[in-house]
Amino acid sequence: MNICKFLICxxxxxxxxxxxxxxxxxxxxxxxxxxxxxxxxMVNIPSDxxxxxxxxxxxxxxxxxxxxxxxxxLHQASESPDRFGVELSMGTKxxxxxxxxxxxxxxxxxxxxxxxxxxxPGKNKQDTIAYGIQFKHFVRTVDKGLEDLRAQGxxxxxxxxxxxxxxxxxxxxxxxxxxxxxxxxxxxxxxxVRKQFGAKKMQFVYxxxxxxxxxxxxxxxxxxxxQRYVDQDSxxxxxxxxxxxxxxxxxxxxxxxxxxxxxxDKIHFNTFGVLELGNRFAEKIKEHx
Numbered sequence: 001m002n003i004c005k006f007l008i009c010x011x012x013x014x015x016x017x018x019x020x021x022x023x024x025x026x027x028x029x030x031x032x033x034x035x036x037x038x039x040x041x042m043v044n045i046p047s048d049x050x051x052x053x054x055x056x057x058x059x060x061x062x063x064x065x066x067x068x069x070x071x072x073x074l075h076q077a078s079e080s081p082d083r084f085g086v087e088l089s090m091g092t093k094x095x096x097x098x099x100x101x102x103x104x105x106x107x108x109x110x111x112x113x114x115x116x117x118x119x120x121p122g123k124n125k126q127d128t129i130a131y132g133i134q135f136k137h138f139v140r141t142v143d144k145g146l147e148d149l150r151a152q153g154x155x156x157x158x159x160x161x162x163x164x165x166x167x168x169x170x171x172x173x174x175x176x177x178x179x180x181x182x183x184x185x186x187x188x189x190x191x192x193v194r195k196q197f198g199a200k201k202m203q204f205v206y207x208x209x210x211x212x213x214x215x216x217x218x219x220x221x222x223x224x225x226x227q228r229y230v231d232q233d234s235x236x237x238x239x240x241x242x243x244x245x246x247x248x249x250x251x252x253x254x255x256x257x258x259x260x261x262x263x264x265d266k267i268h269f270n271t272f273g274v275l276e277l278g279n280r281f282a283e284k285i286k287e288h289x
Contacts, residue, residue, distance in 0.1 A: 022153065022154070022155040023102065023153060023154050023155065024101075024102070024154070024155050024157060025056075025101075025102040025103075025104050025149060025154040025155065025156050025157070026094075026098065026101045026102065026103055026104065026157055026159045027104045027105075027106060027145070027146070027149070027156045027157060027158045027159065028090070028091075028094065028103070028104070028105050028106070028158075028159055028160050028161070028162065028285075029105075029106050029107075029142060029158065029160070029161035029162070029193075030085070030086065030087060030090075030105060030106070030107040030108075030109065030161070030162050030163075031107070031108055031109055031119075031138055031161065031162075031163050031165070032109045032113075032163050032164040032165035033109060033110060033111055033112060033113045033114075033164070033165045033166075033167060033168055034109075034111035034112065034167070034267075034268060035085075035164040035165075035167075035207075035209070035267075035268055035269055035274075035277075036085060036086070036107075036109035036163070036164040036165060037062055037078050037079050037083075037085055037109040037110065037111055038076070038077070038078040038083055038084045038085020038086065038087070038109075038274055039078070039083060039085075039254055039268040039269065039270065039274065040078075040083060040084045040085070040088075040269070040270060040271040040272075040273070040274035040275065041082060041083060041084075041257065041270075041271050042076060042081070042082055042083065042084055043082065044257065044258060044270075044271040044272075045084075045088075045271060045275070046275075049088075049089075049275065050092070051074055051075065051088055051091075051092055052074060052091065052092040052095045052096070053073035053074050053075075054073075054074075054095060054102075054103075055073070055074040055091040055092065055094070055095050055103045055104070055105065056071050056072070056073065056074065056102075056103070056104040056105070057071070057072055057073070057074045057075065057077060057087060057091065057104070057105045057106075057107065058070060058071045058072070058104070058105070058106050058107070058141070058144070058145040058148070059077040059106075059107040059108065059141070060107070060108040060137055060138075060140075060141040061137075062077065062078070062079060062107070062108065062109060062110065063076075063077055063078060063079060063080065063081065064079065064080060065081065066081070068141075069141065069144045069145070069148075071104075071145070071148055071149070071152075074087065074088065074091045074092070074105070075088075076088060077107050079111065084274065085107070085109070085274060085278075086162065086164070086274060086277050086278035086281055087105050087107055087278070088275070088278060089274070089275045089276070089277075089278030089279050089282070090105070090162065090278035090279070090281050090282045091103060091105050091278075093278065093279050093282035093283070094282045094285065094286075097282060097285075097286045098286075102154070104145070104149065104154075104156065106141060106142050106145040106146075107141075108134070108137050108138045108141040108142075109164075110134050110137070112168060113134045113165070113168055114168030114169045114171075114174060114178070115165060115166070115168070115169050115182065115185050115186065115189060116169055116174070116178045116181065116182075116185055117132050118132040118133055118134040118135070118168070119132050119134045119135050119138070119165070119189060120132035120135060121135050121188070121189055121192035121193065121196070122135075122192070124192075124195070125195065125196055139196060142197060146197075157199075158197055158199035158202050159202065159203065159285070159289075160202060160203035160204070160205060160285045161193060161202060161203070161204050161205070162204075162205045162206065162281045162285075163204065163205070163206040163207075164206065164207050164209070164277070165206075165209070166182060166209035166210070166223045166224075166227065167209050167210060167217065167267060169182045169185075169219065169223050170182075170209065170210060170217040170218070170219040170220045170222070170223040171216060171217055171218075171219070172215075172216055172217070172218040172219070174219065175219075176218065176219055176222070178219070179218070179219020179220075179222035179223050180219070180222045180226075181226075182219075182222060182223040182226035182227070183225065183226025183227070183229045183230050183238045184226070184238065185226075186206075186226055186227065186230050187230050187238050187240050187243075190204045190230070190240055190243055191240070201242065202242070203242045203243075203244065203284075203285055203288060203289075204240075204242060204243045204244070205243075205244050205245075205246060205281050205284045205285060206227065206243075206244075206245055206246070207245065207246050207247075207248040207277055207280070207281075208224055208227055208228075208245060208246075208247060208248045208249065209223060209224065209227070209248070210223075210224070210267065211248060211249040211250075211251070211253070211266075212253070212266040212267075214266065214267075226238070227245050228245060230243050230245070231243060231244055231245045232244065242288065244284050244288060246277075246280045246281065246284050247280075248269070248273075248277060248280075251269050251272075251273035251276055251277060252269065252270050252272050252273045253265060253266050253267070253268060253269060253270055253273060254266075254267075254268045254269070254270045255270075256270055257270040257271060
């Protein structure tokens, strides 16, 4: 082989190696509290629903008995193996919508957590002393997931984050001021997540909380108003580009679950509600892609 042919083969081979080591992968983040961890029951999933295991999933320490911070094919990731969250339907639907893309989900959620303290993202990336405990776990989870994807030869791009949270800020014992500040805190949280991970155009999709008014959630209306105002199309001063709220008041609750162990639970979405919420998140992402 002469020197010219050798150099051509060398450069082509080097280019192919670099290209193969930097495959693009679309990353979607999942966060929030108990309706984000997921209260759907695996046993009640309809028989015609099939999980797309081509989608990758990495979660934090939220599921007992399973090793955290490990990439696996898509499966349930709630507080126990018998339950699931929006990851199943959302990941499957996103792969259906974007068949030519490699999809990866990174999830951290924690039941009962609030935004004003537990998910406090600090003033900026350097303000780590102000980070809430769940925001610390979230950052650790996302950083580990992205690091491992790069080590596997991927070039990860954070496309969107979905968020189901707000009950903790609406509770009577959280204080009405925290309920009133929910919109402001949510707007700041979104901006901080984008800056934290260098994802300026990241979509942020979230669902309304507490469909049924209950005494213990005295700040319900204030939290839901904040959610509405942050939406990019609200016309309010809190509105933020690429932030979208989805309706949830029509989703079935655990009180409606067949053979429900929680027949009075009108806070958490049941199996069918969780599946539909995941679909709605994926549909909203596709709508504004």
